[in-house]
Amino acid sequence: MEFKDYYQTLGVEPTAGEAELKTAYRRLARKYHPDVSKEPGAEERFKAISEAYEVLRDPEKRAAYDQLRARGYRPGEEFRPPPDFGGFDGQGFRFEGDFGSGFSDFFESLFGGRGFRGRGPAPPGDTRAKLAIPLELAHAGGRQRIEVDGRTLDVTVPAGIGQGQVIRLAGQGRGGGSLLLEVHYRPHADFEVDGRNILYTLPLAPWEAALGATVSVPTLGGPVDLKVPPGSDTGRKLRLRGRGLPGRAGQPAGDQIVELEVHVPSARSEEQKALYRRMAEAFSFDPRKG
Structure with missing residues (x-):
């Protein structure tokens, strides 16, 4: 079998933190998910991405893998677990x-x-x-x-x-x-799990966050409409009650926690740049104060 470089698979450095790993995984998983991608080999690429993230997101698995990787194995070369590597089960x-x-x-x-x-x-x-x-x-x-x-x-x-x-x-x-x-x-390409709760990050345009909006949000039970209050900012969390994992043995159903993430579009045309300049003049806003 071949040695796999999981960092290379996700396109991150070995020093990547949790947030960087999560961002890289989500970006690649959405691109190569077999239900939406038409690229050749998308299903195999998606499996490889999921496998890499499964290892690197788990501190114990990552530590064991890093110890092995430090021995100088290269991607694609023939690999057999060394005799002194006892495996891992956690x-x-x-x-x-x-x-x-x-x-x-x-x-x-x-x-x-x-x-x-x-x-x-x-x-x-x-x-x-x-x-x-x-x-x-x-x-x-x-x-x-x-x-x-x-x-x-x-x-x-x-x-x-x-x-x-x-x-x-x-x-x-x-x-x-x-x-x-x-x-x-x-x-999962979109969701993470915290107990019975499902965690989801919702990208928003600046005007949706500033003015408020009703946005369709995916859940495990299907899409639902979520009202984003005006004046929302990155990091704000909204709750969809009962939209997590179902309850069992007397436990209530979990919720879906939606964390907002405001994405700022790039100004490419002169008209777009002028719009940003007008916004700068219209708002007395300094994000570094307070």
Whole structure:
């Protein structure tokens, strides 16, 4: 298998912070999402971008990857995990695999636990695995098909299932035990998750922020109209109640938290530059005061 440079995939420097990683991922994910992109190889590029972000956004995974990368591996060169690299699972046990993630063998060799258990039959008892699901499936519930040891299984995913919760499939593990699937959310191009809340950044034009506007906002349940109050600024957060992940076991449904982000258009024509000059004259505004 080939060594992957996740920083190169996202087009960022190894010193990139959380905000820079998030911006790079969102920009590339929107560009190459297979539902909207018509570029050749968009689906594979989208998978590579998602895999890179999955590693670099997690401090523990990123630290383990950085230690490996510091050994001088180059993108595309033949790679085998060195004997002194013990893998990573983040939970105190190694998983048999990572079903439904679509991540590469390189990712699996480092973070999925494959290749570190040694040869020979697995001991009897429960078998643990990770099940990566899209946020839309976590929201609506449904079925996801996985391949386990050459068998095809249909897994029922309940609506509102949380990150880290376990789905037990009795009798489907090795040796007749149960198959325990720990749920993980795939990275999403638009949303992030905070408990049961969904986080979304809404780009706004300056006039929408200044004058107020009604803007269509995507949610996991479909688009809704959001009223942006006049005089809003970057960083302001608005709440769409009940638009997060559904409640389970007595827990209420989460909300969608919409953070506003004002984007200033570039002045390219003389007419646009003149408009900015008139604004400067009309407003006695200094953003550095106060």
